[in-house]
Amino acid sequence: MNVVVCVxxxxxxxxxxxxxxxxxxxxxxxxxxxxxxxxxxxxxxxxRIKEKTGGTVTVVTVGPSAAAQxxxxxxxMGADAAIHIEDPALDGADHLGVARALAAxxxxxxxxxxxxxxxxxxxxxxxxxxxxxxxxGFTQATAVTKLELSTGKAMAHREVEGAVEVLEVTxxxxxxxxxxxxxxxxxxxxxxxxxxxxxxxxKTLGDLGLTLQEAGGVAARTEVLGYTPPPQRQAxxxxxxxxxxxxxxxxxxxxxxxxxx
Amino acid sequence: MxxxxxxxxxxxxxxxxxxxxxxxxxARSLAEELGGQVVALALGSGIQETSKDLGAHGADVVRxxxxxxxxxxxxxxxxxxxxxxxxxEQPFLLLVGSTASGRDLAxxxxxxxxxxxxxxxxxxxxxxxxxxxxxxVMTRKALARVAFRGExxxxxxxxxxxxxxxxxxxxxxxxxxxxSVTLDPAAVRTQVLEVKAxxxxxxxxxxxxxxxxxxxxxxxxxxFSILEELARxxxxxxxxxxxxxxxxxxxxxxxxxxxxxxxxxxxxxxxGISGAPQHLAGxxxxxxxxxxxxxxxxxxxxxxxYGVVGDLFxxxxxxxxxxxxxxxxxRG
Ligand SMILES: Cc1cc2nc3c(=O)[nH]c(=O)nc-3n(C[C@H](O)[C@H](O)[C@H](O)COP(=O)(O)OP(=O)(O)OC[C@H]3O[C@@H](n4cnc5c(N)ncnc54)[C@H](O)[C@@H]3O)c2cc1C
Numbered sequence: 196m197n198v199v200v201c202v203x204x205x206x207x208x209x210x211x212x213x214x215x216x217x218x219x220x221x222x223x224x225x226x227x228x229x230x231x232x233x234x235x236x237x238x239x240x241x242x243r244i245k246e247k248t249g250g251t252v253t254v255v256t257v258g259p260s261a262a263a264q265x266x267x268x269x270x271x272m273g274a275d276a277a278i279h280i281e282d283p284a285l286d287g288a289d290h291l292g293v294a295r296a297l298a299a300x301x302x303x304x305x306x307x308x309x310x311x312x313x314x315x316x317x318x319x320x321x322x323x324x325x326x327x328x329x330x331x332g333f334t335q336a337t338a339v340t341k342l343e344l345s346t347g348k349a350m351a352h353r354e355v356e357g358a359v360e361v362l363e364v365t366x367x368x369x370x371x372x373x374x375x376x377x378x379x380x381x382x383x384x385x386x387x388x389x390x391x392x393x394x395x396x397x398k399t400l401g402d403l404g405l406t407l408q409e410a411g412g413v414a415a416r417t418e419v420l421g422y423t424p425p426p427q428r429q430a431x432x433x434x435x436x437x438x439x440x441x442x443x444x445x446x447x448x449x450x451x452x453x454x455x456x
Numbered sequence: 457m458x459x460x461x462x463x464x465x466x467x468x469x470x471x472x473x474x475x476x477x478x479x480x481x482x483a484r485s486l487a488e489e490l491g492g493q494v495v496a497l498a499l500g501s502g503i504q505e506t507s508k509d510l511g512a513h514g515a516d517v518v519r520x521x522x523x524x525x526x527x528x529x530x531x532x533x534x535x536x537x538x539x540x541x542x543x544x545e546q547p548f549l550l551l552v553g554s555t556a557s558g559r560d561l562a563x564x565x566x567x568x569x570x571x572x573x574x575x576x577x578x579x580x581x582x583x584x585x586x587x588x589x590x591x592x593v594m595t596r597k598a599l600a601r602v603a604f605r606g607e608x609x610x611x612x613x614x615x616x617x618x619x620x621x622x623x624x625x626x627x628x629x630x631x632x633x634x635x636s637v638t639l640d641p642a643a644v645r646t647q648v649l650e651v652k653a654x655x656x657x658x659x660x661x662x663x664x665x666x667x668x669x670x671x672x673x674x675x676x677x678x679x680f681s682i683l684e685e686l687a688r689x690x691x692x693x694x695x696x697x698x699x700x701x702x703x704x705x706x707x708x709x710x711x712x713x714x715x716x717x718x719x720x721x722x723x724x725x726x727x728g729i730s731g732a733p734q735h736l737a738g739x740x741x742x743x744x745x746x747x748x749x750x751x752x753x754x755x756x757x758x759x760x761x762y763g764v765v766g767d768l769f770x771x772x773x774x775x776x777x778x779x780x781x782x783x784x785x786x787r788g
Contacts, residue, residue: 208714208734212597221594232715291567316714318593318600320575322563325531329567334645335531337560340708350649354709355556356468356660361650374715375701375708416572416608420601425592428740431761433752441764442774445746446782448762453744455666455723456690456782 196250196344197306198241200274201297201327202234204258204265205317218421230265233312235272236372239379240342241310242273248344250307251275255300257285257293263395271382271390278304282399287412290322295410297323298330299403308349309369313338321371328369336362337371459492462547464538464562465510466555467500472509474663475553477621479614480514482580483551484622489582492548493517496630499537501527511630514622521635529557530646535565537637542569542609549587550611551580555662562613571609574602576718578618578741587612595714595737616662617720654709658684661712664693666723669712669739671697673728673749673768677705682769683727686776689783695719697729713738727768731756748772 206212206221207229213222230238241252254269255278256262266277280296288296301309309331314321321337328335340359341352344366351362351370382390400410408414432448434441450456461483465476476496483494496515498506500522507518521537534557542550542565552562554576566573578599579590586603587610593600604610661667668687670680680694687694695717696710712719714734724742729735731747731754739745740759747760748768757763764771 206594208595208737212594214598221598289572290563291570291573294567316595319591321559322566322573322575325560325563326567328531329564335560335564336646338556353556355651356473356662358654359652360556360648361652363647363649365645373708416566416570416604416606416610417574418603418605420588420603422593422598422600425596425599425740428745428759430758431745431763433757433760433763433765435752435765438766438770438774441766442771442778445762445764445775446778449723449744449746450782453723453761455744456779 196244196248196308197253198244198250198308198310199253199255199301199304199306200234200237200241200269201309201311201323202238202254202256202265202269203231203312203315204228204256204262205231205315208232208316214422214424218423221422228261228264230268231312231315233314233316233372233374234265235379236374236376237310237312238269238272238274239377240372242380243377244308244344253278253304253306255297256280257296266395267390268382270393271386272380273386277393277395279395279397280403281397284400284407284411287415287418288410289415289417290320291326291416292410292412292414294323294326295330296400296403296405297327299405300398301327302331303403307367308344309333309367311369311371313371313373324369324371331367331369334364334366334368335370336364336368338373339370340373340375342370342376458546459490459548460495461487461490461492462495462497462550463515464550464552464558465496465498466553466557467503467506470502470506472506473553473555474621475555475616476510477513478616478619479551479553480510481622482614482619484514486549486580486582490548495519495547497538497541499526499534507630507632508626509624511628512624512626515630517633518630519633519635521637523637523639525639525641525644526637528648528651529560530644530648531560531564532644532646533639534561535568536639536643537635538565539568541635547609550609552611552613554613554615558613562611566611569609571611572604572606573611573613574604575613577612577614580612580614592741595733596740615718615720654707658687659693661693661695661710661717661719665721666690666692666725667695667719667721667742668692668725668727669695669697669729670700670727671729672699674700674705680706682772686725686772686779689776689779697735726756726760727772729756730754731759
């Protein structure tokens with residue numbers, strides 16, 4: 196089975212964020228970046244499929260030159276090949292533009308299954324996976340916690356409100372994965388050596404046969420106007436003393452002040 | 457291009473979900489600003505009756521697609537029904553709830569009809585002739601303001617528990633328009649084999665007004681029963697930080713935070729939770745936060761509305777008892 200995994204290079208969620216003085220963006224200098232957390236689970240799932248059924252694992256990303264690091268980590272974990280879609284025309288593209296570019300690259304390559312993370316931890320959008328499925332004409336299953344493949348089909352568990360849904364989708368499919376699907380492996384030393392040698396295929400929009408009007412910033416239907424810090428929460432009242440007294444006071448506050456009881 | 461605000465109604469056990477009422481309430485005020493109507497789009501099986509309910513909660517028009525093939529959400533079947541209506545009617549704005557099926561459907565619909573889409577919306581505003589939304593990003597360390605551009609439908613996927621539903625008015629009768637459904641079962645490439653209910657005595661987290669949440673401080677799976685008891689008297693849902701999930705004390709769907717759920721309840725009670733940034737990412741939008749922790753230095757206290765410095769094993773049973781007393785006296 197040939198599997199493609201979409202990956203993204205994102206700010207480390209442990210790192211504090213500085214919003215640029217003009218509010219137009221996030222200060223990226225000095226900000227540590229990582230392979231998107233959910234995509235690690237995506238690469239792991241693809242590697243497990245390859246170990247069971249054979250085939251290849253290809254990692255693909257859309258992003259600036261530094262994003263090649265995310266591809267290298269995927270190869271270091273065990274992926275066979277990497278595609279980097281890098282084009283300044285994609286600056287300002289929205290998620291649909293990114294999905295179009297990915298679909299063009301994946302369509303040209305051909306595969307049985309595409310795996311994406313459930314979302315990326317920078318913008319949280321969860322749009323690229325299903326949009327990619329649409330552009331490829333594939334079936335989809337989102338936020339999958341368990342995946343089993345058989346001939347021409349995939350069985351997926353997904354969490355829905357208060358239940359687990361067991362789905363069967365025909366292949367080819369796009370699957371987005373939840374963190375509980377697996378435990379990602381660490382890159383091995385030989386893997387890291389291989390990642391240094393592996394040639395990354397770099398593609399522009401033109402290489403993919405896409406025009407600016409199809410995937411570039413001008414095609415975007417949404418635009419980020421700016422960022423602000425979230426409203427600061429003030430520390431409220433701290434209660435100390437005997438448990439019974441604190442509890443009485445807490446209930447009084449919740450009833451009379453917060454009015455939630 | 458119309459000026460109408462559409463709401464994709466979502467059902468659970470044949471009744472509209474709470475999020476549907478929240479969206480209808482928001483749609484009402486947006487439609488009034490835009491000078492358009494509120495249109496509810498309802499897909500399901502045996503849901504004809506519920507149109508009145510959608511009207512009472514704010515819909516001027518209810519479009520109902522009632523078909524056995526729509527009883528369970530599947531991407532293919534729902535898209536096949538929604539796409540032609542959205543393409544011909546061109547709603548100005550479509551509101552979809554950020555639920556498991558809403559997040560599955562909305563991006564794919566946007567790709568199919570070439571709509572702008574923004575997910576995780578926590579505010580939706582009309583600015584002249586445009587729609588602007590606000591959404592938390594970067595583990596809630598920033599709020600992004602996003603504008604829709606261009607012509608054609610806009611899709612906003614809205615977080616639950618942000619907008620209050622309007623009080624129902626049963627004298628409001630909506631215009632009901634049936635949607636004809638011609639689905640080829642062979643074109644539905646997804647089959648729902650089974651829906652296994654998760655045995656849980658309390659409400660789903662994203663719908664609860666009150667959440668009682670436990671962390672590593674709970675020490676073991678058996679102690680979640682202390683939380684469940686408090687949740688029962690409060691009518692609350694039970695959640696957790698990540699360690700109880702990783703240790704297998706509670707299922708994954710309890711987890712709140714960056715890699716878990718985002719919740720926006722009226723009241724969040726954090727018990728034995730230190731307040732790591734990844735946990736705050738999922739709950740710091742709560743209206744009121746209570747922290748119960750024996751360490752006065754725990755970071756959770758810096759965002760708590762009310763902090764209780766103490767041993768949760770002493771505090772929680774007392775709190776349960778005190779709330780029980782209060783409930784009894786207010787009833788009697
Ligand atoms: C990529 C990534 C993603 C993550 N995503 C999430 C996420 O989504 N959600 C999440 O929660 N975490 C997440 N984490 C983990 C997070 O960093 C913290 O490790 C976690 O939130 C800590 O959980 P805790 O507060 O329950 O445990 P601890 O930090 O160990 O805190 C336990 C607290 O309990 C208190 N306590 C102990 N005994 C008692 C008692 N008897 N009475 C009262 N108080 C007591 C202690 O004083 C302490 O403050 C993530 C981490 C990473 C790296």
